[in-house]
Amino acid sequence: MEDVPGSAHLVLASGVVHLDEPGAVFEAMLAGWGRQQKSRLLADSTVAARLALVRRFAAFAQAHPWDWTAADIEDFTASLMSGEDRCGPSTIRGYHVTLRMFCDYLLDGRYGWIAQCERRFDRIPSQVCHDFNTAAHLVDYEGRPARRPLSYDEMQTLFACLDDRVEVIARSGRKGALAALRDAQMVKTAYAFGLRRRELCFLDVTDLRPNPKMPQWGTFGAIHVRYAKSSRGSTPRRRTVLAVPEFDWVIDGLRQWVLEARPLLGPGPRPELWLTERRVRVSLRLMDRRFAFLRAEAGLAPELALHCLRHSYVTHLIEFGYPERFVTEQVGHSYASTTAIYTSVSNDFKTRTLQAALRRVYGTTTESEKR
Template identity: 80%
Template sequence: MHLDEPAAVYEAMLAGWGRQQKSRLLADGTVEPRLALVRRFAEFTGSRPWEWTAADVEDFTASLMSGKGRLAASTIRGYHVTLRLFCDYLLDGRYGWVGQCDRRFGAVPSQVCHDFNTAAHLVEYEGRPARRPFTYDEVQVLFDFLDDRVDVVARSGRKGALAAMRDAQMVKTAYAFGLRRRELCFLDLADLRPNPRMPAWGTYGAVHVRYGKSSRGSAPRRRTVLAVPEFDWVVQGLAQWVEQVRPLLDPGARQELWLTERRVRIAVKSMDRRFAFLRAAAGLPAELTLHCLRHSYVTHLVEFGYPERFVTEQVGHSYASTTAIYTSVSDDFKTKTLQSALRRVYGQAPDDVREGR
């Protein structure tokens, strides 16, 4: 007999649910936050899982939506999903928690999350509206600033010229291949591949992504991203970095493509901070993150006329609908597309369309 039987049973429930999730090959980064959320909910209610009610969920949700720390709808929905999963585990007859609670406490767990007290997933994209792709002009401003910064640092004689060149090439590579932050930072020399149809590009005609976004319980998805002719300038930049600049860091046998001055792989969080600094120094809006360059890549490929399936495979999406969320074509592109359709159907575009009225 435990001195605190309710606490012992509660801890056993959490431990069992943790083991169940890890048996599904879910990472600690997924399991631990879920367990922490259940503990947070139990602390909020001041009760044990066999005492929870649907009203507790509603009160908890109201607390998450109030005050200055109001959470995003997607975050609250994620909390609801976690609580629902935990209750499903408790109610699963294969684990025996219903019988245990009935015998020990005279009460049983219930599913406290239902369709009428949890957030529904109504739209595909719930990110902040301010997030958007870079325009062509903004991409040019950023790249011009990066190039000028390399020249300024190099002429000053200060340390940091190699880092400035690395940062510039990393940002350009992220855009030219539509890479996520982690995909970019975890590239190795061996991931630079030739494109058989463009032998003139050497080993810089494609990048093999080994650390793509993974589904829960699965390994990272791999893909090969081909360089496209509109972004062929990245080939020369990569060649310069690999063959001329990177060797100055004395990398030895290290295979990481992007090294710091201490000859270690640049970290994802470090790249986030560096990009924020570079974007601010270039005078660009704060809502433009490194990931926005990936959105720009998708948008610009669409405007260049690449087929939807090609774009989807380039960026590693499972569904074309996901790629569509990333796409935000310019008004000029839409006007030209409409003009083309009018010429195809009527033989000539009306003046009001040509003049943008």
């Protein structure tokens, strides 16, 4: 038998009598599947989450994989859709995909699990996930409807709250003025460059780059993103995001943070752009907590997450008239269709676009334009 990563004979010792043979075989299956996924260069966090889901499903079904049935999947799905903590469609679909992949692994003859189960338990695993009991991916976007771009008024309210908070803390003489300034600049940078949360938190000072076309912006005319979203075990993708003139106000904020505020933390040789008072990188979890606090301070809807600023960035660039291809490159999407999902232009923009079309086609002005 060939030594394929995840094969039964590599993780299940022969000639060993187990006190709990079904439990030992199940754990060996999980260990083998973990090896197979890691050989695809998947992240440890991804592998751990998938293994945890398989364990969760086995505990729900109260059966081992060779005894699973399609009805177990249906009952599991029903449980996920009930109660106050019901899962969203995309989450459930992801669970189905994971369980389907695990069953495919067990049924692949190269790994030897069919023979092991038949010899030990006189039963073999089956594919319990099929087209009629799993969620289909029918639409491009399955996010929550409440997650949307912020309006211009909401952006102004948020930024005003950020600036006021820095001034109030600084005038009071209380500790926390630097942290407040950092939080404000992180939120503004996320919006002004359309960054994801991970891309924002993992920036280093050296990632701030000049734009040769705008020398007056110094080294703050572009951001080199090194930790963009990866896929299928690949390394994080990279891109350079250019500052746009409509958001040039972010330049002064970045310059103030890098040249004046950040040195007060005593960073020494540390490269991180965003540091805490303890001189460690601002974590993703901390950024989530800070944004939730700032959002509540500004009186915005609790459904608006940090990622909504990225949606706002895409929407506002489109409204400013930037070509769709430019916007797609700025945010690092592989396909323009993904960028289109992020776009939710305002009614005013639609009205202006229609008025321009009427002038172009008919050469006349509308009644609203005359008024």
